[in-house]
Amino acid sequence: MYTSLLSVKQAISVERKLIDYLRTYIDHELERLEDIKRFYAKVSDLHSELYKGPETVIANPLVAFTLVKRLHSEWLNVVYSNEALENAQALRSSYKEEEAGLPTLEDLQGAAKALMRLQDVYTLQVASLVRGRFQRVSNGNPIDIYTPAVSVLLSGDDCFLVGKVAYEQEDYYHSVPWLEESVHLFRRTGGEWNLENEGSLEDALDHLAFSHFKTGNVSYALSLSQELLHHDPVNGRVLQNVKKYEKLLVAASPPTGDGLRRPTSKYLRTRDTYERLCQTQGSQPMHFENPRLFCDYFSNDNPGLLLLPAKREVLSLQPYVVLYHNFITDTEAEDIKRVAQPGLRRSVVAAGEKQATADYRISKSAWMKGSAHSIVGRLDQRISMLTGLNVKHPYGEYLQVVNYGIGGHYEPHFDHATSPTSPVFRLKTGNRVATFMIYLSSVEAGGSTAFIYANFSIPVVEKAAIFWWNLHRNGQGDVDTLHAGCPVLFGDKWVANKWIHEYGQEFQHRCNLNPEE
Numbered sequence: 152m153y154t155s156l157l158s159v160k161q162a163i164s165v166e167r168k169l170i171d172y173l174r175t176y177i178d179h180e181l182e183r184l185e186d187i188k189r190f191y192a193k194v195s196d197l198h199s200e201l202y203k204g205p206e207t208v209i210a211n212p213l214v215a216f217t218l219v220k221r222l223h224s225e226w227l228n229v230v231y232s233n234e235a236l237e238n239a240q241a242l243r244s245s246y247k248e249e250e251a252g253l254p255t256l257e258d259l260q261g262a263a264k265a266l267m268r269l270q271d272v273y274t275l276q277v278a279s280l281v282r283g284r285f286q287r288v289s290n291g292n293p294i295d296i297y298t299p300a301v302s303v304l305l306s307g308d309d310c311f312l313v314g315k316v317a318y319e320q321e322d323y324y325h326s327v328p329w330l331e332e333s334v335h336l337f338r339r340t341g342g343e344w345n346l347e348n349e350g351s352l353e354d355a356l357d358h359l360a361f362s363h364f365k366t367g368n369v370s371y372a373l374s375l376s377q378e379l380l381h382h383d384p385v386n387g388r389v390l391q392n393v394k395k396y397e398k399l400l401v402a403a404s405p406p407t408g409d410g411l412r413r414p415t416s417k418y419l420r421t422r423d424t425y426e427r428l429c430q431t432q433g434s435q436p437m438h439f440e441n442p443r444l445f446c447d448y449f450s451n452d453n454p455g456l457l458l459l460p461a462k463r464e465v466l467s468l469q470p471y472v473v474l475y476h477n478f479i480t481d482t483e484a485e486d487i488k489r490v491a492q493p494g495l496r497r498s499v500v501a502a503g504e505k506q507a508t509a510d511y512r513i514s515k516s517a518w519m520k521g522s523a524h525s526i527v528g529r530l531d532q533r534i535s536m537l538t539g540l541n542v543k544h545p546y547g548e549y550l551q552v553v554n555y556g557i558g559g560h561y562e563p564h565f566d567h568a569t570s571p572t573s574p575v576f577r578l579k580t581g582n583r584v585a586t587f588m589i590y591l592s593s594v595e596a597g598g599s600t601a602f603i604y605a606n607f608s609i610p611v612v613e614k615a616a617i618f619w620w621n622l623h624r625n626g627q628g629d630v631d632t633l634h635a636g637c638p639v640l641f642g643d644k645w646v647a648n649k650w651i652h653e654y655g656q657e658f659q660h661r662c663n664l665n666p667e668e
């Protein structure tokens with residue numbers, strides 16, 4: 152569910168049904184309690200009125216009979232009533248019916264990791280984030296990166312869950328700030344227990360203390376453990392920890408741990424540049440920086456474009472990257488998204504000869520053949536006119552429609568195959584010589600397309616498309632095309648990729664042995 156915002160959106164209707172089920176449950180439980188209250192009132196009234204003088208009252212055989220009857224069966228029926236259980240069971244079976252639409256543990260972990268990814272890439276302050284604000288600290292001052300119309304606050308338990316996901320991965324860099332917030336928020340509510348909570352103040356203190364211990368902050372681990380003992384004085388494990396921490400602190404050289412260092416990702420050797428380019432949310436070189444860059448109305452000498460040329464922006468010359476404004480209309484984009492929806496599946500990446508899901512690509516995608524909708528063919532024709540390339544299958548792949556998930560991203564990668572066993576060659580039409588990517592939606596914040604080595608990023612421009620060559624004219628991959636889809640900070644990002652292959656372009660795009668071209 153977390154890999155596509157569309158799937159998250161569908162979960163709203165599941166929760167709506169759960170709300171209805173809970174309403175029914177509450178109503179039934181209220182009726183049940185009303186009935187218990189009525190019985191209570193009946194019996195207690197009898198006692199305050201009739202049974203004031205038991206000796207006289209009991210002389211009445213009717214009173215005697217009803218007392219015996221009540222004690223033999225009425226009380227039994229009330230005390231052993233199954234109604235509460237039946238109500239709970241009805242609620243549980245309704246919940247079970249919705250099981251297929253409920254997120255899994257993997258979804259919860261994926262959503263938590265998404266928050267940590269946004270925290271890292273956009274250097275967000277966790278303390279602000281839990282208060283519904285998207286801020287980073289610059290020179291000691293919090294700066295708003297994005298201001299949502301409605302801010303949503305996280306609870307102590309929400310923060311506990313994020314912290315726990317990090318903790319379970321032994322990622323104390325993230326568990327510490329999230330558990331700090333959790334402890335802070337739980338303390339504010341006086342450690343009050345809520346039915347829906349996964350954790351408590353004690354749990355948060357426990358996890359936070361251990362995270363601090365692991366990162367070498369033993370004195371803080373000790374004071375948190377002491378606070379925990381205050382709430383749970385007989386917790387043997389914590390008592391032992393306290394003893395251990397006290398011993399360590401008086402030792403000649405207390406452990407230092409490895410501090411709070413951000414976990415390194417083996418996929419992300421270019422992380423710093425990537426994140427810097429994402430943070431700028433669009434940082435194209437300016438015309439005054441490179442006078443060879445320009446904008447124009449472009450018809451590619453194609454009669455089909457003469458009357459309505461494309462608004463072209465040349466964004467980079469090496470690699471050659473251009474942006475075409477208003478490539479697609481609103482209704483076309485909406486139709487494409489709608490038709491693609493049923494086919495959306497978790498996006499995969501090339502893994503040797505096979506394809507596999509990966510944490511570094513969080514989205515769902517669908518392949519759209521020309522037969523799916525007349526728009527697909529129309530877009531192919533438009534792409535062909537603008538690029539002058541043959542995009543018919545198998546010289547062009549089917550259109551790949553992509554919907555990003557929570558904090559969805561595609562870390563730096565090449566679109567072309569870099570190994571001869573890559574699945575890209577399955578079409579038997581050579582490598583992916585060019586990429587044509589259409590922005591089918593806008594995004595409120597984040598989600599730029601970053602070119603790492605070329606050192607620029609393109610903000611999401613709704614309805615626009617970008618085009619670049621992946622290969623040099625000699626067929627070698629152009630390393631300068633290393634690019635990424637930055638994490639979506641706020642919004643629902645959709646793109647469509649058209650990958651164009653080497654074969655079929657023999658008369659459109661000449662080869663050349665010069666490795667520079």
Ligand SMILES: O=C(O)CCC(=O)C(=O)O
Nearest residue numbers: 561599600635636646648
């Ligand atoms: O979404 C983006 O901005 C880039 C997507 C991309 O590079 C891809 O799908 O291959």
Ligand SMILES: [Fe+2]
Nearest residue numbers: 564565566634
């Ligand atoms: Fe790509």
